[in-house]
Amino acid sequence: MGTWAVDAFGNDDACDWTYELEKVNDLSLVEAALDVVLNSGExxxxxxxxxxxxxxxxxxxxxxxxxxxxxxYSERLDQWVENNKIQPSTDLVQKANLAIACILSDNSELNELWQETEDYEDWLASITDLKNRVNNSINS
Known part of the structure; x- marks a missing residue:
């Protein structure tokens, strides 16, 4: 895995994904990324x-x-967020939570790869922090 840190942007795939995000001004790409995980099946x-x-x-x-x-590494995404003041729907937040559960499951290649490293606990803490931030809307 092209990974250098446990945070969300410490890998090539996430950084590459932010280039695609720059091309849209809605949450369609966000929802599509969640749907791929949620529809991964067996x-x-x-x-x-x-x-x-x-x-x-x-x-x-x-x-x-x-x-x-x-x-x-998060700069493109951060700029996109600052330029697109969109309030995520409750359904999208629920999808995010379900996607996190899938990513942490035994059926997740990423979870398996992190388990093989000495940084697994730090990665889990990073995902837990993200989940907490998704579920604690300060704008409500």
Whole structure:
């Protein structure tokens, strides 16, 4: 995996996904990334799909005012969020939660890959933080 950090943007797939996000001005790409994970079925969630969904969930959290770690890697996404003041629907937040559950399941390649590293607990903490930020809307 082209990964250098446990946060949402510490991998190539999430950073590449943000280039696609720049091309839209709605949440269609966010929802599509979540749907891929939610529709993965018995074959399980692929690592690249999971990392894109995590980036999409970051969009939801940040649009709600719950900013995570900002870095050079999150810069495109951060700029998109600042330029697109969209309030995520309750349904989209629910999809984000379901996607997180899929990403943390035994049927997730990303979860399996992280389990093989010494940084697994840090990655879990990062995902837990993201889940908390998605569920704690400060704009409501």
């Amino acid at each position: 074959e399980g969630v692929e690592s690249s799909e999971a990392t894109e969904a995590i980036a999409a969930i970051e969009v939801i959290a940040r649009l709600q005012g719950n900013w995570g770690k900002r870095s050079a």
